[in-house]
Amino acid sequence: MSYARQMLSTLQRNNSVSADALVAAIDALSDCSQACSADTSADLREQDLAEMVTCIRLCLDCTDICDATLAILSRMTEPDREVTRPLLESCIAICDSCGAECERHAKMHEHCRVCGEACRRCERACKELLTAIK
């Protein structure tokens, strides 16, 4: 059981958002942020470095937006829709862009394949949470 799940189970929550959607998003954001950090670094080692610049840029932005969204969600408060909705939308947009770019390199670079998968899982988890808090 993840720590996010354990922490959530200790709270007397009176929260409109399902615990499952929240924990899934927290876990996926954490994985995506780490995968993007590792992929940035792996891209910088590649021979075809000039081809990897867009991937590096998108991974850097994706890490920063996932980290902020992760921090907000980890506090597990009743979401302020005016803040959380656009933040999730921004996160979904960068995970989509970054995931698509990683997929372009997936056959050449296994690290991009794994990172692309983390981005897509994060995109889906944020979409499901966005639906849940609307």
Place this chain on the structure above:
Amino acid sequence: MSYARQMLSTLQRNNSVSADALVAAIDALSDCSQACSADTSADLREQDLAEMVTCIRLCLDCTDICDATLAILSRMTEPDREVTRPLLESCIAICDSCGAECERHAKMHEHCRVCGEACRRCERACKELLTAIK
């Protein structure tokens, strides 16, 4: 001259966003993040601690969202509108909420007055940048 301005002046930018709006947002986000960190800590020292809980929560969220927005803007790339627009909207919403809460405590606590001012300046700078990149 701030480092944001100096760094920007070294780039051959072919960027649709005005340098002034970008530098103003970077400086205001950096100030707001720091003011909110300091205010969180100052709130935790107050006698009327139970009254300060909402202020602490909003300052924590405001720091995280300002930090992510600051990181994205500091890279000074041509903005991806699908990502940057909702991120700025989220930042504007939290600066508005956090600024309003700080203003409620401004007469009692000078640190809240200063923090509220930093939030309002950040809110304005992000609104102007949002208009500029639309």
Place this chain on the structure above:
Amino acid sequence: MSYARQMLSTLQRNNSVSADALVAAIDALSDCSQACSADTSADLREQDLAEMVTCIRLCLDCTDICDATLAILSRMTEPDREVTRPLLESCIAICDSCGAECERHAKMHEHCRVCGEACRRCERACKELLTAIK
């Protein structure tokens, strides 16, 4: 298998640090950062709020130092000992302080018990990595 493990397995590493120690530290840092964010927020809901101030402060610092250490380690480069050693030492110190404070509240607050456990696990994983890179 965690994404940290998957990403690491895609790299042709010529790195003196064992993959097991690195992955264990990455996973423990990520869990500890999230547990501290959640615990900060849970502390702010408690009736005995004045008793929780030290716990809140330590959790805030612990999150920030774990996040930086996590970012550095997630890049999975050959460690620069001059940078990584004191960073791990700082992380071990804050995990120890924060873990001890959480344990003080563990009987009263289940969220502190879970967070204290995450801090102790992170402290151990960072100590093992520090030994491995010395």
Place this chain on the structure above:
Amino acid sequence: MSYARQMLSTLQRNNSVSADALVAAIDALSDCSQACSADTSADLREQDLAEMVTCIRLCLDCTDICDATLAILSRMTEPDREVTRPLLESCIAICDSCGAECERHAKMHEHCRVCGEACRRCERACKELLTAIK
């Protein structure tokens, strides 16, 4: 007057660390983090990209360690020496490495010259604070 200075002046501090050394470090850390983010991005635009990889890696690590140190110091609490000392040592080490690498590129790339200056100023400010809290 910077917000760090304004916030500090609102606190009844009974703190052994001089306000000047603290504010100087906060301002220098904030500038250095932003300069490194901007320099990472500017490096990625250069023709001699393969030459810039070490600079990019050091700037990424420097941003993360400066951000954590900035967050801890912005809370303006009495420092816990066991945590703050090694954190400052780590920050001094990465600012030194990153500053030296930026200086190597300073004649070719003005953005590296400006970033190297921000790193050196941050290194000095952290050294002075480290002396002050010993």
